[in-house]
Amino acid sequence: METYRGFEQGPIRPPSEANSLLLRLTRNCPWNRCTFCSVYKKHKFSLRPVEDIIRDIDTIYELTSELQQGRTLSLSNLSPEKESAYYAARSWVATGMTSVFLQDADSLVLKPEQTIRVLHHIRKLFPSVERITSYGRSHTIARISDDNLREMADAGLNRVHIGMETASNQILDMVRKGASKDLHIKAGVKTREAGIELSEYVLTGIGGEEFWREHAIETADAINQINPDFIRFRTLHIRDSLNLFENSEEFNWQRPTDLTVTKEILLFLENLDSITSCIKSDHMYNLFQEIDGTLPQDKNTLLGVLQKFLAMKPQDQACYQLGKRLGYFVQLSDMVIPGRLAKVESLCSEAGITPENVDAKINTLIQERMREGMW
Numbered sequence: 001m002e003t004y005r006g007f008e009q010g011p012i013r014p015p016s017e018a019n020s021l022l023l024r025l026t027r028n029c030p031w032n033r034c035t036f037c038s039v040y041k042k043h044k045f046s047l048r049p050v051e052d053i054i055r056d057i058d059t060i061y062e063l064t065s066e067l068q069q070g071r072t073l074s075l076s077n078l079s080p081e082k083e084s085a086y087y088a089a090r091s092w093v094a095t096g097m098t099s100v101f102l103q104d105a106d107s108l109v110l111k112p113e114q115t116i117r118v119l120h121h122i123r124k125l126f127p128s129v130e131r132i133t134s135y136g137r138s139h140t141i142a143r144i145s146d147d148n149l150r151e152m153a154d155a156g157l158n159r160v161h162i163g164m165e166t167a168s169n170q171i172l173d174m175v176r177k178g179a180s181k182d183l184h185i186k187a188g189v190k191t192r193e194a195g196i197e198l199s200e201y202v203l204t205g206i207g208g209e210e211f212w213r214e215h216a217i218e219t220a221d222a223i224n225q226i227n228p229d230f231i232r233f234r235t236l237h238i239r240d241s242l243n244l245f246e247n248s249e250e251f252n253w254q255r256p257t258d259l260t261v262t263k264e265i266l267l268f269l270e271n272l273d274s275i276t277s278c279i280k281s282d283h284m285y286n287l288f289q290e291i292d293g294t295l296p297q298d299k300n301t302l303l304g305v306l307q308k309f310l311a312m313k314p315q316d317q318a319c320y321q322l323g324k325r326l327g328y329f330v331q332l333s334d335m336v337i338p339g340r341l342a343k344v345e346s347l348c349s350e351a352g353i354t355p356e357n358v359d360a361k362i363n364t365l366i367q368e369r370m371r372e373g374m375w
């Protein structure tokens with residue numbers, strides 16, 4: 001039995017969990033083989049003893065109670081194991097203490113009875129918590145019994161984030177995702193049937209120049225069979241040195257242009273049918289953050305964003321591509337803010353950026369930022 005290492009938090013959470021208390025059930029990723037993902041690559045997976053997780057929750061309870069009573073806590077009076085808990089408690093109190101996110105990459109891999117015990121303990125100590133969410137791999141969720149999933153929902157787990165990435169079996173295999181289209185559908189449907197909200201992540205660009213159509217069509221087909229509560233886009237950014245299709249002897253991944261990715265998202269959205277999901281593009285690295293709406297009523301508006309970009313003059317497209325990455329634009333409509341377009345046009349001219357070389361130049365910029373740890 002390992003000794004308690006103090007309150008722990010993992011490295012990442014979805015942007016929508018910015019105000020949540022991050023509670024670590026497991027460390028790192030039990031799969032850790034996806035070729036596009038470097039988050040946990042140098043770290044070994046381990047389960048945390050359930051008693052340690054309970055102790056973390058108790059510590060947060062003690063600290064938040066003191067903070068809510070207006071007591072000033074001096075860091076020098078806290079044991080080292082409580083110091084990180086103090087910062088977590090303080091920011092959770094400041095953001096209203098209404099949501100909890102279970103970490104790391106696949107918390108539901110813990111034995112169901114242990115997860116349920118943790119959920120009950122959170123609910124008991126923090127009855128005001130409205131939302132408890134977790135990342136989950138399709139492979140893990142597909143193996144949890146329906147009864148156990150329902151018990152988790154009853155104990156308070158109300159949203160799961162699954163990284164579908166794509167539902168093309170060929171791409172899933174080439175990027176070593178450890179899931180098939182059928183497995184993604186099974187896990188998604190089970191989650192919804194258990195009464196747990198489901199957020200499915202779609203990774204734009206994962207098919208590269210060669211497989212973008214297959215990626216769009218197969219993923220839309222899987223999503224149509226699941227009807228998740230949320231569809232969230234993430235954009236693939238990988239180092240030039242990485243071999244994304246590591247599991248293929250036949251294909252090399254070819255970095256898609258922004259134009260290809262736009263056509264891919266358009267084709268994906270066009271193929272969504274008879275579902276009621278909210279669609280979000282809630283990450284700052286996405287090219288079109290204004291994609292935000294609910295199906296079916298907002299479908300034409302969402303398609304309109306992509307059609308508008310495709311109809312723009314190549315020089316304006318290049319300006320938007322650069323301006324978005326440099327923070328001058330968040331959405332297409334920002335191009336009419338006085339002075340913005342002129343500023344980006346002059347940057348394009350200074351850097352010799354043209355419609356022909358814009359993707360290569362932006363990739364060079366992103367690669368530099370990745371090396372500096374800024375992307």
Ligand code: SF4
Binds near residue numbers: 030031034040137163
């Ligand atoms: S399952 Fe998720 S966290 Fe694990 S390697 Fe794949 S993408 Fe990364």
